[in-house]
Amino acid sequence: MVAIGAGGIDIAVAMAGGAFHIPSPKVRGIRLVGKLPKGCSAKDVILKVLEKFGTKGNVGWIFEYFGPGVKTLDVPSRATITNMGAELGVTTSVFPSDAVTRQFLAAQGREADWVELVADKGASYDDVFEVDLSKIEPLMAAPHSPGNIVTVRSMKGRKVNQILIGSCTNSSYRDIRTVALYLEGRHVADDVEVGIACGSRQVVNMLAADGSLAILVQAGCRILENACGFCIGAHMSPRTGAISLRTNNRNFEGRSGTKSAQVYLVSPETAAASALAGKVVDPREAPVAAVPAPKAFPIDDEMFLYRKTARKGVRGTEIVRGPNIAQVPAGAPLPADLAGIAAIKVGDKITTDHIMPAGARLKYRSNVPEYAKYVFEPVDSAFHDRCLANKADGLANVIVAGESYGQGSSREHAALCPMYLGVRAVIAKSIERIHNANLVNFGIAPLRFADPADYDRVDAGDKLSIPGLRAALEKGAERVTVENLTKKTTFEVLAGFSPRQIKLILAGGLLAATAPKK
């Protein structure tokens, strides 16, 4: 199977039976050879891939892992690699379904569901990159990007304030049991706080049964809820200026809830070894035995709530809507001419955490007018008020950005809330895939500078006009001309949208284009 990130409205369309649009993918084969050395694990592999390919420039690619090294990786390890693969900006990452997959499904009581799926002999890739697992060393993603890779060796001995283990990337039984083996019979350093968040109740039960949970508690770890938790800044914000080692997949500035914190992304092995010392430690110095794949998982599906939708003769549940659940705002059609203003100018690699912060603001996601107050809060907290003032003056808001605008999480609110604030276009050097799709879904034209040097010639506050934009898009224009009325210059931007994207931009978004009229 492949799993592809998308904004909520694309999910809604898929649930309504509609098709999902993606850039035609190119496939890069990542050939794995050899076997991981002791003390290294899957997290170090994906950090190695990020070191090579970074967090931008991979739009439209699928990374497929193949080669003799694949069979040395258990399913949770493959999951770590494909989970954090999202930070490359790829459409998805995939491993073959082989004997290891079969054993995992059998251990889950689902062997009958296994289907073999491997590349044909002689199948080709658009590009191939080889990773020798036996040459992997422990790595870290340094502040503030998952692509900013350094070796653990180079950071050895640095004092650490906080260590958090868990998240969707590294919270499997294998991961947490490995941590318990490092901590067994010992205690974490005095002046470091250590938190553990297991992936699921099943994992907690397994760790309770084999004594790992007791080891972790006695070693001084705080046991956290099985949730996204610290990754999204929902809790456990570190102290001012802290160095925090975490096993999750995103270390964007401020995401932890503490703007001055320096978050490094590491493997569970590096985290555990460093927790004991209170400093960065190379986990290869005293490695523990590999955790074998369980022969059987104790299945606990009690927390599944199944369908209760109304159907003939059966009453469904009544939909419950608390006061924070607001109306979904509708977009307005694109005007014939765009009379706009550069409401903000931002640099490179602006993430959806910059645009639409999580943490303490996360609870407002069901309430667009409220959540919109926090658009760009980490960058420019006056953005919301300025946009509404511009909107009241009859001006369309335009966001001007550098390279790789919209990295990171798929949260569509990073497009939906700007739409609500009257943003009608983004003009950037380049835009990441999911965010590009979300902008189109909410009627915001994702335009790119034809000449990146024009970025330096625009400033926040410049009045930007695109006369005849609607007609140009209707004709499928590859480029349109923007008039900078303040600087008295013009520059070209790239459009080149598909017929489907044009329809959505002109209508004011997907809901405006398709919702039944009430």
Place this chain on the structure above:
Amino acid sequence: MMNVAQKILASHVVEGDPRRDSEIAIRIDQTLTQDATGTMAYLQFESMGVPRVKNELAVSYVDHNTVQIGFENADDHDFLASIR
């Protein structure tokens, strides 16, 4: 001869040719949301006027807003449980 990604996509493409077009459309079997971004997905689904999900499996996973400071998170969870 196809690699794994090509095999999976080939059995799901409904529009476009990956070798020729810049964009393709694929059929989606399963959808997964989490509680922070999922409420908006379901509110938008509701506004489309489709009475029941049409894909093979739609899962709503609640594992983000678990700290629950203030009423908003628990209300979202009630909403998500009630729309199933």
